[in-house]
Amino acid sequence: MLTQFVQQLANGVVLGAMYALIALGYTMVYGIIQLINFAHGEIFMIGAFGAFTVYRYILPDGTSLWIALPLMLLGGMIAAVAVAVAMERFAYRPLRNAPRLAPLITAIGVSIALQEAVRLYYPDARSKLAFPQLITGSPIPIGFGASVDRASVVVVLVSVICMVALTLFVRRSRMGRAMQATAQDPDTARLMGINIDRVIVMSFLLGAALAAVAGMAQGLYLGQIDFRMGFIAGLKAFTAAVLGGIGNIQGAVVGGFALGIVEVMAVQYIPGQFGGGAWKDVWAFALLILVLVFRPQGLLGERVADRA
Amino acid sequence: MTAMLEVDDLRVAYGTILAVKGISFRVEQGQVVTLIGGNGAGKTTTLRTLSGLLKPAGGQIRFKGRRIDGTPAHKIVELGLAHSPEGRHIFPRMTIEENLLLGAYLRRDGAGVGRDIQRAYDLFPVLGERRKQAAGTLSGGEQQMLAMGRALMSQPELLMLDEPSMGLSPIMMQKIMETVAELKAAGTTILLVEQNAQAALTLADRGYVLETGRIVLEDHGQALLGNDQVRKAYLGED
Ligand SMILES: Nc1ncnc2c1ncn2[C@@H]1O[C@H](COP(=O)(O)OP(=O)(O)OP(=O)(O)O)[C@@H](O)[C@H]1O
Ligand SMILES: [Mg+2]
Numbered sequence: 343m344l345t346q347f348v349q350q351l352a353n354g355v356v357l358g359a360m361y362a363l364i365a366l367g368y369t370m371v372y373g374i375i376q377l378i379n380f381a382h383g384e385i386f387m388i389g390a391f392g393a394f395t396v397y398r399y400i401l402p403d404g405t406s407l408w409i410a411l412p413l414m415l416l417g418g419m420i421a422a423v424a425v426a427v428a429m430e431r432f433a434y435r436p437l438r439n440a441p442r443l444a445p446l447i448t449a450i451g452v453s454i455a456l457q458e459a460v461r462l463y464y465p466d467a468r469s470k471l472a473f474p475q476l477i478t479g480s481p482i483p484i485g486f487g488a489s490v491d492r493a494s495v496v497v498v499l500v501s502v503i504c505m506v507a508l509t510l511f512v513r514r515s516r517m518g519r520a521m522q523a524t525a526q527d528p529d530t531a532r533l534m535g536i537n538i539d540r541v542i543v544m545s546f547l548l549g550a551a552l553a554a555v556a557g558m559a560q561g562l563y564l565g566q567i568d569f570r571m572g573f574i575a576g577l578k579a580f581t582a583a584v585l586g587g588i589g590n591i592q593g594a595v596v597g598g599f600a601l602g603i604v605e606v607m608a609v610q611y612i613p614g615q616f617g618g619g620a621w622k623d624v625w626a627f628a629l630l631i632l633v634l635v636f637r638p639q640g641l642l643g644e645r646v647a648d649r650a
Numbered sequence: 651m652t653a654m655l656e657v658d659d660l661r662v663a664y665g666t667i668l669a670v671k672g673i674s675f676r677v678e679q680g681q682v683v684t685l686i687g688g689n690g691a692g693k694t695t696t697l698r699t700l701s702g703l704l705k706p707a708g709g710q711i712r713f714k715g716r717r718i719d720g721t722p723a724h725k726i727v728e729l730g731l732a733h734s735p736e737g738r739h740i741f742p743r744m745t746i747e748e749n750l751l752l753g754a755y756l757r758r759d760g761a762g763v764g765r766d767i768q769r770a771y772d773l774f775p776v777l778g779e780r781r782k783q784a785a786g787t788l789s790g791g792e793q794q795m796l797a798m799g800r801a802l803m804s805q806p807e808l809l810m811l812d813e814p815s816m817g818l819s820p821i822m823m824q825k826i827m828e829t830v831a832e833l834k835a836a837g838t839t840i841l842l843v844e845q846n847a848q849a850a851l852t853l854a855d856r857g858y859v860l861e862t863g864r865i866v867l868e869d870h871g872q873a874l875l876g877n878d879q880v881r882k883a884y885l886g887e888d
Contacts, residue, residue, distance in 0.1 A: 516755070523741050523752050529703055530739040532723035533732075535756040535804065 345487035358602025359501035364579030367549025373589035383576015389554025392421025426550035473561030587643020660709035687860035732806035742786025753803030770799035791822030
């Protein structure tokens with residue numbers, strides 16, 4: 343019993359770390375320009391493909407793990423950031439002063455365009471691609487008879503490092519302060535000498551880099567990637583962001599872990615007809631609806647998602 | 651000598667509606683100039699256009715002899731024009747110190763910034779006592795002090811204040827106006843927008859009276875204080 347619970351908690355934390363990484367991108371962009379960037383899931387997917395590309399086309403066979411992983415991550419980040427920055431520049435910026443529905447619909451269009459572009463033009467992307475299982479070795483015991491595989495440990499560690507780094511960046515750096523100021527009052531931020539366009543690009547850039555970490559993490563964790571992977575992951579991460587309070591960085595982290603754990607626990611403990619893996623997305627989205635009805639500002643939210 | 655600020659036939663529109671209908675005025679170095687006028691006269695619109703938040707529909711703005719109409723807001727601060735906006739607009743979820751640091755966003759002289767933060771605390775001791783507190787927890791008057799301190803952090807050559815006494819208790823209002831007087835005595839060039847015409851005109855070297863987007867009167871501050879029309883319309887006398 344306890345073993346099973348601890349095991350599922352560990353699984354939930356791994357899943358939650360990935361949700362949290364993606365949710366941070368939603369929440370930063372929303373916090374600054376009140377846009378729900380529905381194409382953010384595809385940035386995650388492109389991050390995974392970027393990492394895969396480095397492995398498939400660039401690294402020689404037998405490259406050591408310690409060289410391969412960072413280079414793949416770098417490749418994923420470059421791909422994700424390039425696409426995200428181009429998306430902001432060419433799809434969203436021209437709509438900065440348009441009615442709110444316009445960028446939202448554009449985001450959905452960008453999302454579909456990116457999926458289709460990968461499906462059509464990336465070699466063999468019509469079917470699932472096997473992501474290299476680089477992190478091997480026996481699972482690590484975590485007590486109570488439960489254990490986690492090494493890839494999961496790496497995923498959680500790297501995720502937590504990224505989240506801490508992001509928090510420090512936003513709180514302490516000059517650019518981070520500019521981001522906070524822009525989120526709180528964009529016109530006044532401009533009066534301080536802050537170039538809002540640069541801040542917006544920075545929020546897309548940081549979100550994309552974190553999404554690339556999540557994309558590569560999912561490849562390592564599940565052993566496969568495909569052009570559709572951003573759709574569900576994006577919706578889940580959006581749910582996590584709303585759960586924590588959209589616009590709130592700590593909220594995205596809390597919401598991500600909470601959603602991962604709830605999802606895993608629901609699959610494990612809801613009995614009978616509604617139990618099992620087939621229902622896991624239902625529980626995640628039911629949670630989203632409950633939050634929207636009873637606590638629309640999210641668990642930690644101070645920024646009410648009034649205009650979402 | 652060219653004026654620090656020269657505004658020439660400035661027009662500003664919201665959509666198709668002109669809110670500022672061709673106004674001209676000047677601010678010389680070291681002067682305090684005030685724009686007074688009732689609700690909706692176009693005072694805030696004028697300041698927001700000077701600082702680049704709004705684009706003019708026509709006319710020219712020259713700051714230190716250089717045209718700045720059409721220049722983005724973040725570049726205008728860099729030229730030395732700071733704007734403390736109506737309603738204060740401090741960053742509520744950041745600390746007082748972080749608000750002041752944002753005022754110095756463009757400065758690269760860390761030591762100088764530190765000194766100027768200390769100067770702001772000397773000017774407004776209450777800010778120093780609560781430097782690590784979220785700015786949103788300050789009272790209205792304290793927020794106004796913070797907004798003024800923040801605007802000064804950019805070391806402006808021209809400071810624009812939009813209704814610094816708005817919504818404040820008489821004591822607070824007096825404190826803020828005393829501070830403006832101190833800044834004036836220290837040689838700061840100030841463009842002051844006020845509904846509190848008495849206080850503004852008392853301080854001002856020159857005043858302009860704005861009504862529905864036009865300048866209807868201009869004179870020395872003292873002369874306007876004595877002007878019948880002004881006394882009736884803005885000083886509540888009859
Ligand atoms: N964002 C806006 N959109 C449309 N019209 C506006 C906007 N802001 C101001 N106006 C209009 O422009 C005119 C001038 O407004 P402005 O705020 O400049 O006046 P003001 O002199 O600052 O008044 P107050 O003393 O009440 O602050 C008013 O008629 C106002 O209704
Ligand atoms: Mg006004």
